[in-house]
Amino acid sequence: MRGLPLAAWAYVGGVVAVAGILIATAPYTGLHWSTLAVLAVLFLVCDSAPALLNIESAQVAPSYSASLASVVLLGPVGAALVGVSAVITAQRHRGAVKRLFNGAQFALCGYLAGEVYVHVGGTLGTLDPASVSRTLGPFIAADVTFVAVNLPLVTGILLLTKTANLREWIDELRPLAVGYLGYGMLGLLIAGLWNKVGASAAVLVLLPLFVARWAFAQSRAQQEAYDATIAALCQAVETKDYYTRGHSERVSRGSGMIADEIGMRPERAAAIRYAGMLHDVGKLGVSTKVLQKPGNLTEEEYAAVQLHPMRGLEIVREIGFLDEALAGIMHHHEKMDGSGYPMGLAGEEIPEFARVISVADVFDTLTSTRSYRTAWTLEEAVGELRRSAGHHFDPVMVEAFLRALDRVGWEPPEPVVLPERDRVQTTRQDHDDPTSPLKVAGDHLTQQW
């Protein structure tokens, strides 16, 4: 918290002061202190649980249920007091200022939600079963108010302290708001059962949710481990050729850029990233001798090269990917005019994934150094993509890629410096390189480019 910008200090000070005045001047008549104590403890446990469960990126969502329950059971002032208890959370990694701010903003949220709840006719105190359904409308209003006050307050501090940039944060806001509203609604269930079983209701409602959060955290960790593993294994495949290092990852990134640009659904965009990563694994099936051969390839050798997408497919077929990803790997060397391989598909026959990957694949090849030529500049490569749009590439994908290129840029690989001491492997030809097609002895295929 040291080095906090002045504006942020002022902001925190303002929020804390408003909350302080509110609590100092509030009427405390008729407050159920024992219920308040239990709810405050519940709120604290929920707020501290992420720390106890060792979940990174702790969000306080389950404590929303406790706050909203206190809106019904205690009214605005009680809800504000429950919010204040966030000051003594067990999340010790949060600095004192942060905790103070949290306490103040939760108090404000609770108070305002409580006021709204009372004004639209919600009944305070323990609910009898019959009144739960009549309470629904006011409760939803309270829930919406709570989230609508909470998120802007938090957004303010995140922007002022520059811990989040506006664009990314806005992308995250929607799922957050939905999650928070959902957790808030559970507050009604807790309040509804409070009369009969007290705080045990909260335990029964929230325990499964804590387990769910734990499982989500686990799957996120697994997902990251998975991505790291797949990248490392692809890199291992690339060691066969010194010059193509990092190619898979860059093709994956390029394919992802196009996918985002043409508005693919997130699952498909994720699948195409994997497909881009794995598009060349089949190259291992091509013997090193063929890849390193300086002169013309025999027809058999050329056939072996042409089969590599099929070999790749053979390897990745068992992975539970979308079928589209498999099709993308298999057809990434097809061309729009039908002169590609392995099947000579043309135009729209070529699966969308393959049309995407082939653009990223060739672009990275052109902008990388090869043993027989230096890397092209980005402008030269862009020119080449433009020229080939229509007969080699799908123009839609080329345009999408160029737009994405303008927006997020492209980092070509560092110029390759071959290490001296090791005998490294390099190839004399690159099957991906359209400017220098594979030379096949006495064959017309070479004339295609």
Place this chain on the structure above:
Amino acid sequence: MVNRTEQRSAWQLLDSGQLLLIAIAGLVVIVAVTQVAAVGLDRPVTAVIFGVLIALGELARMVMPGNREVAPIGTAGALGYALLLRVGEQPADQTPLQVVAVTAAGMLIGSLPHIAVGRAPAPDPMARRLLCIALVAFLFRPIAGRLLPAGELSKRDWLLALALMAAVVALAGLAEVVVAAMIRAEAVRARFGIALADEIGALMALWVATGPTGMLIAVATSVMGLTALLVFTAPILVTQVAFRRYAGIRATYLQTIRALSRVTEVGGYVEPGHSRRVSRLSIAMGRELGMAEAELLDLEYGALMHDIGQLSLGDPIPGGATVLASPNEQRKIAELGAGVIEQTGVLPRVAEIVRRQSEQYRVGRSPSTAPPLASRIVKVANAYDDLVGDSGDRDRSAAVLERLRLDSAAEYDPAVVESLSRVIDRGGLARL
């Protein structure tokens, strides 16, 4: 070996423990259905609504890592019905047998779509889930009937009821885990203690979510009537989504490593099927030697990727058999492979297994520096498969085992070689 198992019918694949379990469950269901048919259904609307919830839960069942079938929503619903004391103003007096009948009916109906799309039913997890619910119903309902007043429950009564529910649910969860561990121990030839620890590790988190939800459903339905039922399944729904995602990623992870370990075969570095066979042998040996599930997963990854270092070699070793390569070359391949795996940054134990697979069991006279058990297992499994390969020739297999035995104590760990011999004697690799 594989063909023979495929030819056996589904029933013959079940172990005696599974058969016993299914028989008991079947018997209980028959008694329950007969009884209910004789005296009629008490509060049919409640029964049908819970039956539908159970059926939906069964429809949404999923497979957790380690091929464990679970149905959290269905289980929570059935627990709720077994623990149900009142529906709003009315007392709920369903007998334990009726609980069993409704649960069985719900599970059966929920399974029909699975069968319709060609997924073979797994009778033993269903039997286990049903018996667990039966246990809860038979324990809780008589005791609750005696302890709690028939009319409106006071706050004190509710706390007593909750405590009783918690105790019964915990007991039933424990019983289910013990039964699951017994069956698993028999099926994969693991030791019972280890299987029990594995089951608890794999399923406890899910039980912590399912049990309280079942109690919550019972309490909420008692207090607020049947309309609350659907709302109160929301927490377990979220839990189910979370676990399904987790299980999905775990499965894809394993599939991917299995698939990518084949690049060494496609590249002509090793014989086709080598990585897969070494990993299957290694797992069977690891179980034989009492490894826990988490260690077995590392062992499986390590065995699948044990030759990945060969990708960094210029030319494949003739025949791909590392056992015939010079010790220096073996060490280099192991180093390179470990380097690749370390690149992931997330599989340090697997990298260690691969790195030390080339080491001799005993260098000099100090066993304290011996490589980890998993490395020793991969070393033996790799040597065996390099020398025997895909051939089912018994003589060759026996000769190779003999050779490994002669080399053991120095090159190979004798205990590991013996475990290999037991695995091979059994004539098959345990099912996963």
